[in-house]
Amino acid sequence: MSPYLLAALIAAPWLLLPLVVLLRLRGTPLLERGPATAPANPPRVSVVLPARNEAVHIAACIASLRATTWPDWELIVVNDNSTDDTGALARAAANGDPRVHVVDAPSLADGWFGKQWACHTGVQRATGSLLLFTDADTRHHPELITRLVAAREARRADLISVSGTQEMVTFWERAIQPVVFALILTRFGGARAIEAARDPADVVANGQCFLITREAYDAIGGHEAVRETVAEDLMMAQCIVRAGRRVSLVLGREHLSTRMYDGFDAIVRGWRKNVYAGGRLAMKGGLLGRVLFPLALVGFPLAIALPFLLLLPTWLLYLPTLHLASFYAALAMLLAFAGAAVFGRTPVWRALLAPIGALAFAGICAQAIARGRQVEWKGRAYTSA
Secondary structure (H helix, E strand, O other): OHHHHHHHHHHHHHHHHHHHHHHHHHHOOOOHOOOOOOOOOOOOHHHHHOOOOOOOOOOHHHHHHHOOOOOOEEEEEEEEOOHHHHHHHHHHOOOOOOOOEEHHHHHOOOOOOOHHHHHHHOOOOOOOEEEEOOOOOEEEOOOOHHHHHHOOOOOOOOEEEEEEOOOOHHHHHHHHHHHHHHHHHHHHHHHHHHHOOOOHHHHOOOOOOEEHHHHHHHHOOHHHHHHHOHHHHHHHHHHHHHHOOOOEEEEEEEEEEEEOOOHHHHHHHHHHOOOOHHHHHHHHHHHHHHHHHHHHHHHHHHHHHHHHHHHHHHOOOOHHHHHHHHHHHHHHHHHHHHHHHHOOOOOOOHHHHHHHHHHHHHHHHHHHHHHHEEEEEEEEEEOOO
């Protein structure tokens, strides 16, 4: 057998994986291709915005939501017992707009995660037949709600979430975040894969921005049904499918942007809290799947880094076939991350950070596994279901 062919066979998993992911993403709709005008009798959309210690983001987020072109809406900002100026800044950003309501969440109830408790509090004030849940670190294009409502109807979805632009500023954001998103895309795919899923474990939603009908929300028990899990968006999507309903996804690069974490420490704290405790709930295979999940979780980023790590040793030890296989696999990973950078409208050179980000993320996963179901976030400690 030709050494080139043998090297290609050894590298086949790395060569095929990007193609599989592309196929699973095919057919995911783009918000910018949907209608930008509201129908004649638009339903009311209640936007629920939970916020705990979001003084840095809250004013800009509210301003972007108030600029919506959707004609019938209300915004309910829930100040979740913040220890900073979130509440005061939210009221100032409302600027007397009667459609914006800033409420203070009661003290956290036993058995609840803070975000779910805040969302639950906000829904009690909501009057819309459609509920839009979003995070304070998001920025919304004025046409987002209009296009998202249309996309939900077109996809016949009870719950539809938006995958928008991820703002990455620091070195570690640019290195680690694309690896995390690659893991999520590989596991769940795009709209077609999510819509076709029959197993609840095969669906996901983006808690940064998702729209759900009030009827479906009430039917599954709302946020109370997912009150004890760190990955409330994932579990809410699973509840929808378990109830025989439909979940979908839309790409909104032009209409939603989010900066999830501002630097290395925030990335570690953020992904450490939910990558294992939440991710284990999306693992298939019953008990065996749960047992193997830690290996799969750490193994994915290590597999990305492995070809790069082997390039020098296989050359020094004069293992030409393995060296060539490592080269093929590393090139495939670089091209995959370069393609993702182009799609995300970020510089192509950032693909070179993939092996560094993969190793760092593997370390974060190991820390998350060591913590198990114990979660710390924004000054609160939880035990995830």
